[in-house]
Amino acid sequence: MLIFPIVTERLELAPLSAADRDAFVAYRRDPDVARWQGWSPGYSVADADALLSGQPATVEPGSGRWLQVGVRRAGILVGDVAVHALADQPDTYEVGVTLAPAAQGSGYATEALSALVDGLFAGGAHRVFAITDARNEPVARLFDRLGFRHEGRNVDADWFKGEWTSIDTWARLRS
Ligand SMILES: CC(C)(COP(=O)(O)OP(=O)(O)OC[C@H]1O[C@@H](n2cnc3c(N)ncnc32)[C@H](O)[C@@H]1OP(=O)(O)O)[C@@H](O)C(=O)NCCC(=O)NCCS
Known part of the structure; x- marks a missing residue:
């Protein structure tokens, strides 16, 4: 079980709330961000409200649910880990x-995910993985x-945004 907030050298991680909505919608609407994700630049305030109001309070092992965790730098939302x-x-x-595009290139994603993954393993995780678009360098x-180990690439395996896309799997094991 993850315990929030998770505090790192520069960042604080805690589940997203309604107060984060506008900043969250702003970066989800950016075409360079949406390109790699399951939403489109048409992502709306209503979409965000539905996501934020429906999410669990914490990560329950085996629940099958996603938790969106805000990444904040000096109180400002710079992105999220899920x-x-x-x-x-x-x-x-x-x-x-x-x-958010303005927050990229400073190591925040590395710092935030590293802390999140450490928290998952500390809480008893066996395996943590990610599935990514193979073009996303x-x-x-x-x-x-x-x-994370690059476990493999499924070639032209996913019909995504109007084209066949190759997907990579990355994983770390507790062991
Ligand atoms: C994926 C994504 C989060 C990566 O962001 P990022 O900014 O490249 O990653 P980090 O925040 O860890 O920053 C690392 C970069 O900052 C640089 N950097 C600068 N200062 C740094 C510091 N103090 N510590 C670490 N890295 C630093 C690193 O050299 C690295 O650059 P490089 O990859 O060109 O070598 C970002 O591209 C994104 O949000 N993309 C859109 C959504 C997406 O694709 N999500 C993934 C789907 S699972």
Whole structure:
């Protein structure tokens, strides 16, 4: 179980709340951010309200649910990390990450995900993984830097935004 807030050298991580809505919508609408994610630049305030009001309070192992965790620098939302507790495998978590464009290139994603992943393993996780678009070079550098193993690439396996897309799996094991 993750205990929030998680405080790092420069950042504070805690579940997103309604107060984060406008900043969250702003970076989700950025085409360079939306390109790699499951939403589009048309992401709306109503979309955010639905997500934020429906999310769990914490990460329950095996719940099958995602928790969106805000990443804040000096009280300002700079992005989020997301954790999915798989329902069909014990102690297994998928993670994702998004930074506002202005906050990229400063190591915040590395710092935030590193703390989140450490928290998951400290809480008994067996495996933490991420699935990424094979064309997304910054995210590949990120997971490599975090010590995730590149487990494989499924070639042209995902029909995503109107084209066949190759997807990479990255993972770290507790062991
Ligand atoms: C994926 C994403 C979060 C990566 O962001 P990022 O800013 O490249 O990653 P970090 O915040 O860890 O920053 C690392 C970069 O900052 C540089 N950096 C500068 N100062 C740094 C510091 N103090 N510490 C560490 N890195 C630093 C690093 O050299 C690195 O740059 P490089 O990759 O060109 O070598 C970002 O590209 C993003 O939000 N993309 C859109 C959404 C997305 O694709 N999400 C992934 C889907 S799972």
